[in-house]
Amino acid sequence: MIEIDFASPVAIYDQIKTGVRGMIAKGLLRPGDKVPSIRALAVRLSVNPNTVARAVRELTAEGVLESQRGESNYVSEKALLRAKESVEALRKEFAEALKLARRGGLGWQDIESVIIKEKGRDK
Amino acid sequence: MIEIDFASPVAIYDQIKTGVRGMIAKGLLRPGDKVPSIRALAVRLSVNPNTVARAVRELTAEGVLESQRGESNYVSEKALLRAKESVEALRKEFAEALKLARRGGLGWQDIESVIIKEKGRDK
Amino acid sequence: MIEIDFASPVAIYDQIKTGVRGMIAKGLLRPGDKVPSIRALAVRLSVNPNTVARAVRELTAEGVLESQRGESNYVSEKALLRAKESVEALRKEFAEALKLARRGGLGWQDIESVIIKEKGRDK
Amino acid sequence: MIEIDFASPVAIYDQIKTGVRGMIAKGLLRPGDKVPSIRALAVRLSVNPNTVARAVRELTAEGVLESQRGESNYVSEKALLRAKESVEALRKEFAEALKLARRGGLGWQDIESVIIKEKGRDK
DNA sequence: GTGGTCTAGACCACC
DNA sequence: GTGGTCTAGACCACA
Numbered sequence: 001m002i003e004i005d006f007a008s009p010v011a012i013y014d015q016i017k018t019g020v021r022g023m024i025a026k027g028l029l030r031p032g033d034k035v036p037s038i039r040a041l042a043v044r045l046s047v048n049p050n051t052v053a054r055a056v057r058e059l060t061a062e063g064v065l066e067s068q069r070g071e072s073n074y075v076s077e078k079a080l081l082r083a084k085e086s087v088e089a090l091r092k093e094f095a096e097a098l099k100l101a102r103r104g105g106l107g108w109q110d111i112e113s114v115i116i117k118e119k120g121r122d123k
Numbered sequence: 124m125i126e127i128d129f130a131s132p133v134a135i136y137d138q139i140k141t142g143v144r145g146m147i148a149k150g151l152l153r154p155g156d157k158v159p160s161i162r163a164l165a166v167r168l169s170v171n172p173n174t175v176a177r178a179v180r181e182l183t184a185e186g187v188l189e190s191q192r193g194e195s196n197y198v199s200e201k202a203l204l205r206a207k208e209s210v211e212a213l214r215k216e217f218a219e220a221l222k223l224a225r226r227g228g229l230g231w232q233d234i235e236s237v238i239i240k241e242k243g244r245d246k
Numbered sequence: 247m248i249e250i251d252f253a254s255p256v257a258i259y260d261q262i263k264t265g266v267r268g269m270i271a272k273g274l275l276r277p278g279d280k281v282p283s284i285r286a287l288a289v290r291l292s293v294n295p296n297t298v299a300r301a302v303r304e305l306t307a308e309g310v311l312e313s314q315r316g317e318s319n320y321v322s323e324k325a326l327l328r329a330k331e332s333v334e335a336l337r338k339e340f341a342e343a344l345k346l347a348r349r350g351g352l353g354w355q356d357i358e359s360v361i362i363k364e365k366g367r368d369k
Numbered sequence: 370m371i372e373i374d375f376a377s378p379v380a381i382y383d384q385i386k387t388g389v390r391g392m393i394a395k396g397l398l399r400p401g402d403k404v405p406s407i408r409a410l411a412v413r414l415s416v417n418p419n420t421v422a423r424a425v426r427e428l429t430a431e432g433v434l435e436s437q438r439g440e441s442n443y444v445s446e447k448a449l450l451r452a453k454e455s456v457e458a459l460r461k462e463f464a465e466a467l468k469l470a471r472r473g474g475l476g477w478q479d480i481e482s483v484i485i486k487e488k489g490r491d492k
Numbered sequence: 493g494t495g496g497t498c499t500a501g502a503c504c505a506c507c
Numbered sequence: 508g509t510g511g512t513c514t515a516g517a518c519c520a521c522a
Binding site (some may be wrong): 249261345360361364 | 474
C-alpha cells in the first residue's frame with residue numbers, strides 16, 4: 001500500500017497524504033470507498049495514530065476525504081479531481097528537480113540510471 | 124553558459140553556485156581556469172553584482188574557487204572533488220524527487236515525457 | 247488578550263484561532279505585527295504548546311499568519327481581508343443562532359438580558 | 370405558526386420540534402390542547418409527512434406530546450416543564466453564540482443590527 | 493532562541 | 508468501535 005520512508009526529510013504525515021492522493025490517482029482508491037481506521041492505518045504503517053490523524057484531518061480539510069464522528073472515513077466525490085490536481089503539482093515539482101539536476105551537472109546517463117533503479121524497486 | 128530561471132523558487136545566487144559547480148563537473152571549467160569577473164558575470168546573467176558576489180564568496184568558502192585581493196578568481200585544485208560531491212548530492216535529491224513523484228501517483232509515462240521534453244530543451 | 251474558556255465545547259485551538267482573527271478584526275493586531283512565540287502564548291494561556299502550534303499552523307495555512315523556520319510569526323498582509331471574512335461568517339452564525347432561539351420560544355426580554363449580561367462581562 | 374427554513378443547515382424535523390416546544394413556551398399551545406394531525410401539519414408546512422412523524426415521535430418520547438393509537442396527539446401535562454427546560458437550553462446556546470461572536474471580533478453595533486433586523490422580520 | 497514534527501497516553505463524544 | 512482533542516516530553520533544523 002503506502003510506503004513510509006522514515007529516513008526521508010519529508011514529514012511522515014505528508015508522505016501519508018501524498019500516498020493517499022497517489023492511491024486515488026492510480027485508481028486503487030475510488031470515491032465512496034471506505035478508508036481504513038486511523039488506528040488500523042497507524043498499526044500497519046508502524047506510526048503513531050496522531051500522525052495518521054493529522055494526515056486524515058488535512059486531507060478532509062482539503063476535500064479528499066469525508067469524515068463523520070464515530071463513523072469511518074470515506075473517499076469523497078471530489079477526490080479524483082483533487083488527486084489529479086496534486087499529481088499535476090507533483091509533475092511540476094519533478095520537472096523542476098530535473099532541471100536543477102541538469103544545471104548542476106548531472107548527466108543524462110546518471111539520470112537514466114536513477115530511473116532504471118527506481119523502476120526496478122517498483123517491481 | 125549558466126542559465127538563470129528568474130521565475131524559479133530557488134534563490135538566484137544558489138542557481139549561480141549550482142551552475143558553476145555544474146560547469147566544473149561537466150569539464151567546461153577546469154582547475155586553474157580563470158573565472159570571469161563578478162561584474163562581467165553580472166552583466167552576462169543580467170543579475171545584480173551583489174548576487175554574483177555572494178555566489179562567488181560562498182563558493183570560495185567552500186573551496187571551489189580561490190580568490191586573492193584584487194586578482195581574478197580561479198577554479199581551485201579541490202574543485203573537481205567538490206563538484207563531484209555536489210553532483211552526488213544532486214543525484215540523491217533527484218532520486219528523492221523521483222520516489223516522491225512515484226508515490227504520489229505520477230506514472231512512468233508522465234515521467235518519461237518530462238524527461239524527453241527537458242532533453243529537447245537542452246539540445 | 248485572548249480568553250480561553252476551558253469549559254466550552256469549542257476546541258481550545260479553535261478558540262485561539264477565533265481569538266487571533268478577532269484581535270485582527272478589532273485592530274489590536276495589524277499586518278506586519280509580530281505574534282508572540284508559540285511557547286510564550288502557551289504559557290500565557292495556560293495551554294500546551296502543541297495546541298497553540300496547531301492554531302498557528304492552521305492560521306498560517308489560511309493565510310492569516312506568516313511563519314518561517316526559526317523566525318517569529320507575523321500577521322500577513324492578507325490578514326485584514328481574511329479577518330473581515332471570518333467576522334462576516336460569525337455574523338451569519340450569530341443571526342442563525344438568534345433565529346433558532348426565537349423560534350424555540352426564547353423571548354426578546356430573555357435575549358436582551360443575555361446581551362446586557364455579556365456587555366457587563368466585557369467591561 | 371411554525372416557520373420552516375429550508376435553506377437552514379438545521380434538519381427540518383428538528384426545526385419542527387423546536388417550533389412546537391416554542392409554541393408551548395410562548396403559551397400558544399397549552400397542556401391538553403389537541404395537536405393537528407401529522408398529515409395536516411405536513412401539508413401546512415409543505416413538508417413530507419414522514420418528517421413530521423419523526424418530530425412527533427421524538428416529542429412523544431420526550432414527554433412533550435401524548436399519542437394513542439388512532440387518536441389525535443395532545444400536549445402533555447409535563448409539556449410546560451419540558452418546554453421551559455428546552456428554552457433554558459436555548460438561552461445557554463444563544464449566550465454561547467454571543468460570546469463566540471464577541472471573541473471573534475463582532476462589534477456590539479453589528480450584533481444590535483442583527484437583532485433589530487430579526488425583530489423587524491418578526492413583526 | 494524559533495517553529496515543526498513525532499510519540500505516548502489519556503479522555504471525550506458519537507454510534 | 509470510530510474520530511477528535513489535549514497533554515507531556517522529546518528531537519530536529521534553522522538562524
